[in-house]
Amino acid sequence: MDFNDTPEEAAYRTRARDWLESNVAEHKAQGHADDMAAARAWQARKAAAGYAQITWPKEWGGGGGTPIQSVIFGQEEAKHPVQYGYFTIGLGMCVPTVMAFADQATKERFVGPALRGEEIWSQLFSEPAGGSDVAAIRTRAVRDGDDWVVNGQKVWTSGAHYSDYGILLVRTNPDVPKHKGLTMFWLDLRSPGVEIRPIHQMSGGSNFNEVYFTDVRIPDAQRLGEVDAGWKVALVTLMNERLAVGGGGGAGPKEILKLAREIDAAEGTLLQEPAFRQKLADWWVQSEGLRNTRMRTITALSRGQTPGPESSIGKIIAANQLQDIGNSAVEAEDQFGIIADPALAPLKGLFQSAVMNAPGLRIAGGTDEILKNIIAERVLGLPGEIRTDKDAAFKDLKA
Amino acid sequence: MNFDYSDDQKMLKDEARKFLDAKCPVTVVRGVLDDDTRHYDEALWRGVAEQGWLGAAIPEQYGGLGLGHVELCALAEELGRAVAPIPFASTVYFVAEALMLLGSEAQKAKWLPKIASGEVIGAFATSEGPGPVTSTSIRTSVVGNRITGTKIPVTDGNIANLLVVLAKDGLYLVEGPVESEVLTTLDPTRSAARVTFADNDCERLGDEDGLSAMSQVFDRAAVLLAFEQLGGADRALEMAKAYALDRQAFGRPIAGYQAIKHKLADIYVKNEIARSNAYYGAWALNAGAAELPLAAATARVAASEAYWFASKENIQTHGGIGFTWEADPQLHYRRSRQLSLVAGAPSTWRERLVTQLEQRNAA
Ligand SMILES: Cc1cc2nc3c(=O)[nH]c(=O)nc-3n(C[C@H](O)[C@H](O)[C@H](O)COP(=O)(O)OP(=O)(O)OC[C@H]3O[C@@H](n4cnc5c(N)ncnc54)[C@H](O)[C@@H]3O)c2cc1C
Numbered sequence: 001m002d003f004n005d006t007p008e009e010a011a012y013r014t015r016a017r018d019w020l021e022s023n024v025a026e027h028k029a030q031g032h033a034d035d036m037a038a039a040r041a042w043q044a045r046k047a048a049a050g051y052a053q054i055t056w057p058k059e060w061g062g063g064g065g066t067p068i069q070s071v072i073f074g075q076e077e078a079k080h081p082v083q084y085g086y087f088t089i090g091l092g093m094c095v096p097t098v099m100a101f102a103d104q105a106t107k108e109r110f111v112g113p114a115l116r117g118e119e120i121w122s123q124l125f126s127e128p129a130g131g132s133d134v135a136a137i138r139t140r141a142v143r144d145g146d147d148w149v150v151n152g153q154k155v156w157t158s159g160a161h162y163s164d165y166g167i168l169l170v171r172t173n174p175d176v177p178k179h180k181g182l183t184m185f186w187l188d189l190r191s192p193g194v195e196i197r198p199i200h201q202m203s204g205g206s207n208f209n210e211v212y213f214t215d216v217r218i219p220d221a222q223r224l225g226e227v228d229a230g231w232k233v234a235l236v237t238l239m240n241e242r243l244a245v246g247g248g249g250g251a252g253p254k255e256i257l258k259l260a261r262e263i264d265a266a267e268g269t270l271l272q273e274p275a276f277r278q279k280l281a282d283w284w285v286q287s288e289g290l291r292n293t294r295m296r297t298i299t300a301l302s303r304g305q306t307p308g309p310e311s312s313i314g315k316i317i318a319a320n321q322l323q324d325i326g327n328s329a330v331e332a333e334d335q336f337g338i339i340a341d342p343a344l345a346p347l348k349g350l351f352q353s354a355v356m357n358a359p360g361l362r363i364a365g366g367t368d369e370i371l372k373n374i375i376a377e378r379v380l381g382l383p384g385e386i387r388t389d390k391d392a393a394f395k396d397l398k399a
Numbered sequence: 400m401n402f403d404y405s406d407d408q409k410m411l412k413d414e415a416r417k418f419l420d421a422k423c424p425v426t427v428v429r430g431v432l433d434d435d436t437r438h439y440d441e442a443l444w445r446g447v448a449e450q451g452w453l454g455a456a457i458p459e460q461y462g463g464l465g466l467g468h469v470e471l472c473a474l475a476e477e478l479g480r481a482v483a484p485i486p487f488a489s490t491v492y493f494v495a496e497a498l499m500l501l502g503s504e505a506q507k508a509k510w511l512p513k514i515a516s517g518e519v520i521g522a523f524a525t526s527e528g529p530g531p532v533t534s535t536s537i538r539t540s541v542v543g544n545r546i547t548g549t550k551i552p553v554t555d556g557n558i559a560n561l562l563v564v565l566a567k568d569g570l571y572l573v574e575g576p577v578e579s580e581v582l583t584t585l586d587p588t589r590s591a592a593r594v595t596f597a598d599n600d601c602e603r604l605g606d607e608d609g610l611s612a613m614s615q616v617f618d619r620a621a622v623l624l625a626f627e628q629l630g631g632a633d634r635a636l637e638m639a640k641a642y643a644l645d646r647q648a649f650g651r652p653i654a655g656y657q658a659i660k661h662k663l664a665d666i667y668v669k670n671e672i673a674r675s676n677a678y679y680g681a682w683a684l685n686a687g688a689a690e691l692p693l694a695a696a697t698a699r700v701a702a703s704e705a706y707w708f709a710s711k712e713n714i715q716t717h718g719g720i721g722f723t724w725e726a727d728p729q730l731h732y733r734r735s736r737q738l739s740l741v742a743g744a745p746s747t748w749r750e751r752l753v754t755q756l757e758q759r760n761a762a
């Protein structure tokens with residue numbers, strides 16, 4: 001166990017730090033039109049220097065680096081205000097799926113632009129009839145010559161409104177059990193017949209969408225994997241999803257500590273209240289535990305092991321902690337706590353925003369309950385759920 | 400960066416597990432639990448001494464193996480798993496560590512070889528009554544080189560021949576045996592006593608103020624104890640899992656019911672959080688890093704929570720049989736209480752943790 005950098009790691013860190021110093025300054029000086037423009041510019045800059053997708057091979061525009069180097073760069077980058085979330089789903093989940101299942105020409109066409117932030121990808125899996133139970137989806141694709149014709153509806157599609165492409169899971173055979181009749185495609189989200197309608201979230205934002213398909217034609221050449229073998233392809237995406245999603249997003253122990261120093265309590269500040277201190281310690285233990293768990297995963301990766309479903313614990317802990325810290329902070333602000341206006345609320349309303357966004361985090365990328373099932377079944381080897389739908393043809397299932 | 404045991408350390412751990420599987424089956428633990436007159440398992444103690452474990456982290460010049468603290472952590476994890484009924488923690492994590500940290504050359508040369516060989520059993524005497532140990536709770540005092548006072552409870556105080564004692568103005572070494580009375584405790588697989596010093600000979604250990612010396616020893620012990628707790632928590636999860644797969648109710652194994660599956664998943668999550676924090680603590684201890692006090696507190700709180708949760712939900716998973724004397728879940732339930740309190744309660748450690756965070760932020 002050595003939490004210090006090796007000499008090579010230290011050298012890499014120095015290079016990354018130096019690069020970030022000068023490039024963040026130049027990036028800021030450019031003055032971007034909006035957040036998206038800034039995100040694209042920063043992504044392109046990183047890609048040119050081999051810092052976008054550090055672990056991807058160089059031939060694909062990656063950094064050809066190690067998982068540890070990727071962590072080091074992430075640690076250094078986090079010190080600068082250049083975090084943009086637009087590319088996470090594409091680079092973390094969609095493009096790796098394309099890379100695993102598409103032909104050479106398709107890969108060459110898409111990997112570079114995605115890496116440079118020129119094109120954004122969405123994951124079109126969930127439907128009104130199938131979220132946790134992804135294989136219950138109903139969107140149909142019917143073969144017509146060299147094309148497939150798609151009809152149906154997706155929902156909760158993050159970023160679809162600003163995305164260019166997507167990976168799409170559809171039903172191609174309703175006469176077999178549900179997992180056996182699915183097929184995966186990639187598609188242009190501007191294809192005729194695709195309609196994207198933003199959904200208003202309880203948090204006030206609109207980051208996810210309904211996506212409707214009316215006679216959308218997708219060439220068979222855009223298929224990822226075999227016909228009716230889409231479940232296998234989807235599992236690759238879902239595995240990567242658990243690695244890609246995670247972080248609670250800002251409202252952690254350090255932030256609430258800051259608040260607690262400043263806020264008055266019955267006697268002294270909130271930070272002096274014994275009950276608060278006990279909770280703060282538990283939050284610290286969890287977030288440190290998570291940080292070090294990620295480091296253990298990286299160590300396993302760097303030894304050539306594949307990360308298992310263990311990474312599920314990250315999201316369970318982070319999302320629940322965000323909700324808990326957010327709520328404790330809001331309660332500590334007392335009557336003032338209901339104010340969400342960033343101009344008035346402490347720390348620019350960070351905790352109010354945590355309270356309103358945490359419910360989504362506990363659901364997106366697998367609910368707490370589903371993640372616990374995964375841990376129980378795939379890590380601990382406990383029996384699977386009773387499945388009455390397993391062998392029945394999809395068309396005979398109750399809606 | 401490397402966040403795992405090395406291959407050599409894994410090998411040591413595997414060997415330790417094999418040794419304990421052979422020499423410390425549950426019958427050995429029960430031998431001590433069921434017999435009020437036995438305070439530890441002497442054969443196991445001798446065996447562990449012969450393996451060199453008592454001196455794992457003691458430098459070779461003092462008769463130890465001169466391995467690092469990470470190796471000692473690996474052994475602790477296995478001892479915790481086995482619920483080993485021996486005074487290993489008192490002797491190694493507290494007394495040997497106190498000597499290595501604070502002892503004079505002469506004190507180290509005199510005592511460490513005897514600890515490494517198993518000749519000496521140690522005990523660390525701090526508490527004098529309910530509640531955390533504070534400057535006002537300590538009444539034990541030293542005049543000249545004579546110590547007077549009562550410590551309760553002192554784990555292994557009745558079998559120790561070397562005690563490190565917290566007095567008002569510092570830590571002292573006292574040679575045993577000392578006057579003691581065995582106590583009824585939550586965990587009879589480890590013994591504890593009320594120890595009385597009535598003008599006993601003593602020798603100053605280090606020249607620091609008592610509470611600060613105690614807390615430095617506690618930081619070191621906390622990391623090592625966290626590994627025992629982790630080993631125990633893992634074992635409790637394994638027991639719960641094995642039983643859940645075996646026990647049928649309503650026509651299928653209870654492991655198939657989500658309430659049980661999610662319970663075990665929750666145990667797993669807490670254990671992994673505890674493991675990750677313990678690893679960080681091991682590194683801080685081994686490297687003598689400035690982060691040790693914070694890392695130790697983090698490791699201790701996480702491990703105490705994990706072991707408590709795993710041990711109580713293990714009993715729950717076992718149903719009625721889990722509440723019987725014959726069933727083994729109680730061994731971990733008892734031990735989890737003993738280990739969580741022996742170096743100060745989790746609430747005390749949470750307080751220490753936040754104090755560290757405050758200081759860090761101020762720096
Ligand atoms: C912010 C956000 C972003 C998202 N982004 C995307 C995206 O980009 N692309 C995409 O395809 N999807 C996306 N999703 C969808 C997300 O994957 C689903 O919402 C999620 O998997 C849950 O599905 P559901 O909403 O249908 O809930 P349901 O599956 O209907 O679940 C309802 C409740 O039942 C519980 N439940 C269901 N099955 C079980 C079971 N077997 N055992 C125990 N409890 C169970 C759930 O845990 C939950 O509490 C997003 C969701 C959110 C909130």
